[in-house]
Amino acid sequence: MVTFKDFRNNVKPNWCPGCGDFSVQAAIQRAAANLEIQPHELAVISGIGCSGRISGYINSYGLHGIHGRALPIAQGLKMANRNLKVIASGGDGDGFAIGMGHTIHSIRRNVDITYIVMDNQIYGLTKGQTSPRSAAGFVTKSTPGGAIEPSLKPLEVALSAGATFVAQSFSTDLKELTAIIEAGMNHNGFAFINVFSPCVTYNKINTYDWFKENITKLSSIEGYDSTNRAQAMATVMEHEGLVTGIIYQDEETPSYQNLVNGYSEEPLNQQEMMIEEKDLQELMKEFM
């Protein structure tokens, strides 16, 4: 039996006390244990930011890469070993500013990995500048007169980019968050999960209390159908993105791996590398 404790290591996180990221870490550990995977069968790939440190705090394989590039690294890893459970994670700056191109195209590509954004609507690690998720008017070190750009709407973006799994959660709601991450990891395709993970040090606006007041749980909306993209979009817009739960899931669309022509059923990293002599002869013939 695996328990969440198996996914704990002996590294002490250097997050501020009260940082929302602690619960995200706990939820990943619980979700992995609930899925009964072994620590060595999981890889967490993270970007750079306070949030990016998460891969170092979980007892699993982990790679802490460069700012904004967790997604391509995670996809490359998954393609090399399709048996591995791969989670990519990082901050809102990581995924929606510098890494936005990868986010959109990863959603389109639909490789079977789970992407968890720890959204604190601020740049934590660099000590409090505006993020694409900061609300208009938000005063930060880099927007002393208040942010003049509108806040990015990640759920709407994901839905319109063709996501096959879109969810959102709040880091204090460990039960819901764990269930969502589990569902994301079980989803055959790219699972996009945005998590409100408050920064207690640099974001005094979007606090725990603020979220508690403003969030609507999808489970409280009667008849909400998470297989209906139009309804998902309408609901997200109606609530200005402040909903939690599985917003949309499409289980019909095959994942990237299922579509790649000739892609080996056996994990590529277990395959013989050397081609056969007759293969080389055949390949050369085309040039003769």
Place this chain on the structure above:
Amino acid sequence: MLHQLSWKVGGQQGEGIESTGEIFSTAMNRLGYHLYGYRHFSSRIKGGHTNNKINVRTSVVHTIPDDLDILVAFDQETIDVNYKELTSEGVILADAKFKPVKPEDCPATLYVVPFTEVAAELGTTLMKNMVAIGATAALLNLEDEVFQSVVDEIFGRKGETVVQKNMTAIAQGHELMNGMLGDNIGKFELEPADGKHRLFMIGNEAIALGALAAGTRIMAAYPITPASEIMEYLIKKLPKFGGTVIQTEDEIAAATMAIGANYGGIRSFTASAGPGLSLMMEAIGLSGMTEQPLVIVDTQRGGPSTGLPTKQEQSDLMAMLYGTHGEIPKVVIAPSTGEEAFYDTIQAFNIAEELQLPVILLSDLQLSLGKQTVEPFDYSKIEIRRGKLELGELPEAEDKAYFKRFEVTEDGVSTRVVPGQKHGIHHVTGVEHDETGKPSEAAGNRKAQMDKRFRKLDHVNFNMPVFKNTPHEEADVLLVGFNSTKGAIEEIQPMLNEEGIKTNHAHIRLIHPFPAVEMKELIDNAKKVIVVENNATGQLANVMKMNIGAHDKIISLVKYDGTPFLPKELLGRVKELLTDGNI
């Protein structure tokens, strides 16, 4: 009978110029001649002058010549742009349709042949290129049958009638030309070739095939000239081997995806040109710092910025040696021929895994796109070396103890395990880290890890870092180059020797870590060293000075107008330098 012939076809881009050159050269390759082709093309897709110059020889050749024997012209521009290359014995075969005019100072003979008209009578003007091939056959005294197998392959799927029509077009062109040539039939007849079966391919195809033979299964790439053929070739071939090419959203994704796949335990790579390499710099540092193998092909083209996207240049060298912030060990390899491109690509993958670092395989446009004769690759020479990769069962570890993935060792290389392996869990980070991968800023650890990483460069296992043709113990001049300048240097070395200038030639294949000992010896044994390169600032010359000194001996010979070095041109410039009081 001739031992060498130079032939060129030109016209408007998108008009079938490529296929004319293709059919002629494939047939010549099958007869056993050695070929080297270079295409002149613009960034436009349709329209704009394009030409394809092919050097045909009975012996090995790696360059196009300065001169031209036969020019096949489908428009007046082709004549105007290219006639200066023609010798006085040369011939222009021009389509009557555009009413060709021979420039006054053109010494060659103009034959006006109704290519288009003959083709139209046979049913379609598209076959004008076949008529031109027939006319060429008359000048070379070739049997039409030598084109049969090529025509079969190209038109076979369109049915026997189409094949027949094309062969008829060749026959009519041949006959027509015979009638016009009179005594000059077979004027350019070549000595018979050895009939050996060799490959005729561009450097990019050799690189792609090398990657496949090296065991690559995932390539991540973003299209760019002159690298795209690598991904285009592999997307056709990889599915048969269980793998694929992923066209990413940009080069940052391409390089980092390749890193992720290597981290997962397979061989993955990317290929691009200068602009893409600029975007990959941070990823190269990540590979170096996290000790994840990574192979990147850089097919150099004219820079900076968008520069000259379809022209030859070798100006990325310094960026490839020193690019990415901070200091990481890196290996830079520069093949110069199709054969080297294939085997060096395999070497690049081996070194990347053995030393767990980024390896840059440097090519240039002339090598990447120039189509050349290549000896068939020898299967027995393909070797896959993965270094200290431990994929077997690992010893049980203490609870939660991390595997020492970055253990400080004598050769700097640590045992490598990959995700999915039991008892192998460790952390990987671009932050400075300890032996288990955990972040650490401790001064002692920092120094130990930096030293460990750099020690790896003392263990590069590369076969033949320098290609040498050094007949003289004491040379008047040593000619040095990298990548595709080899052909032109090869060509002029015997000419210089014949003139009494004792000339040695060294072509550097492993540029970083620089083969200083080997090169120093060669430099010591020469009065002067001329470094030939396609860039403006003499980058290789500077690298040599940095590594060896010899400032008083090293002379830079550069060309950066977008065109490759031609042998006679190079000969003239070398002699000029040597007479300028330099020797």
